[in-house]
Amino acid sequence: MKLYTIDTELFRLDGGAMFGVVPKALWNKLLPADENNMCELAMRCLLIKDEERLILIDTGxxxxxxxxxxxRYLLHGSNTLxxxxxxxxxxxxxxxxxxxTHLHFDHVGGAVEKSGKLLAPTFKNAVYWSNKSHWNWAKEPNARESASFLKENILPLQESKQLQFIDIPKNHELISFTDNISxxxxxxxxxxxxxPQIRYKNRTVVFVADLIPTAAHLLTPYIASYDMFPLQxxxxxxxxLEEALAKDYILFFEHDAQVECCTLCKNEKGKVVVKDSFTTADII
Structure with missing residues (x-):
């Protein structure tokens, strides 16, 4: 198995939206905003070479x-998918x-491209994986998420017949996707x-997506106002985080423009913080 970081464009979102009820005086020390209160974020994907399969996690x-x-999102940077x-x-x-991981536009937008005047899957030879519960949630979005679930990102996948659903166990326990990915x-x-939770070089790498968008969101109350169910x-x-600490997981951040991967520790105040930061190329 081999992991490759796939950087796409950088973008900016409102800092207040990224940290919810946490005051700017606190979060701005961790993820500084510009003069318009916008924070720089990545749309970082992960490519996994696993035997004969080449698996791309999210698409920018x-x-x-x-x-x-x-x-609206001030796209910038030289990287593309x-x-x-x-x-x-x-x-x-x-x-x-x-x-x-989910069907918000900054995660699934690159899955579909324009082909002439039509929309078609970007990856012609790939199976696209979602789950039926989330898919149905996205197809009939609530008022808060309607701007994030865009039909042009979703419906062409279903129409292409390239879409398959992963079955969710009743107790939502960890399940296998491949021999090396849960x-x-x-x-x-x-x-x-x-x-995705990946067993790689005797380590566990977890693609944390929007559960923990950036290293600045490691502190428990630091959650985005985009979250539908904040207490959950x-x-x-x-x-x-307790599991990641106990088992020395490596976290792979999708949205942190500075920190690609990290391990964790607790500081002198008992708060979970970054222990070491590095890239996928540095994992040994």
């Missing part, structure tokens, strides 16, 4: 949206599986988000 925002839509794949010797046609289900951010996020994050 893509480029099919109009200029008005994309301008195509460039990052090419850096590691791959193209979109090589991808065998696209694993979608799936953790969490529902505080959005219903039945899936976090706190509970899920607390349980996960």
């Amino acid at each position: 925002i893509g480029n099919k949206q109009d200029e008005k839509f994309l301008s 195509d460039k990052s794949l090419a850096k590691h010797g791959y193209s979109k046609e090589d991808i065998t599986d696209v694993f979608l 799936i953790r289900f969490v529902s505080g951010h959005t219903k039945d988000m899936m976090l 996020t706190i509970q899920e994050k607390t349980i996960f």
Whole structure:
């Protein structure tokens, strides 16, 4: 098995939205905002070479949206999905599986592209993986998430027949996706988000998606106002962090523009903080 970091564009979101009820005087020390209160964030994907499979976890925002839509998020940086794949010797046609943690536009937008006047899956040879519970949640979005679940990102996947669903166990326990990848289900951010948990070089790497968007969100009450069920996020994050500490997990951050991966420890005040930060290339 081999892991490759796939960097796509950077973007900006409102700092208050990223930290909810936590005062700016506190969170701004960890993730500084610009003069417009916007924080820089990554849309970092993960590519897994696992025997004959080439699995891409999430796809970034893509480029099919109009200029008005994309301008809201101040996209910048030189990285794109195509460039990052090419850096590691791959193209979109090589991808065998696209694993979608959830269907918010900054995670699934790159899964669909314009083909002439039509929309079609970006990865022509891939199976796309979601779960039926989250899929149905996204197809009929609530008022708070309607701006995040966009039909143009979702319906073409179903129409293509490339979409398959992962079965969720009744007790939401960890299940196997491959011999080396398990799936953790969490529902505080959005219903039945899936976090891949990868066994790699005798370590466990967890793609934490929006359960913990950045290293600045390690503190328990630091959660985004985008979360549908904040108290559930706190509970899920607390349980996960205790497990990650006990088992020395490596966390892979999708949205932290500075910290790609880290291990954890507790500081002198008993707070969970970054112990060591590094990249996937540094994992030994």
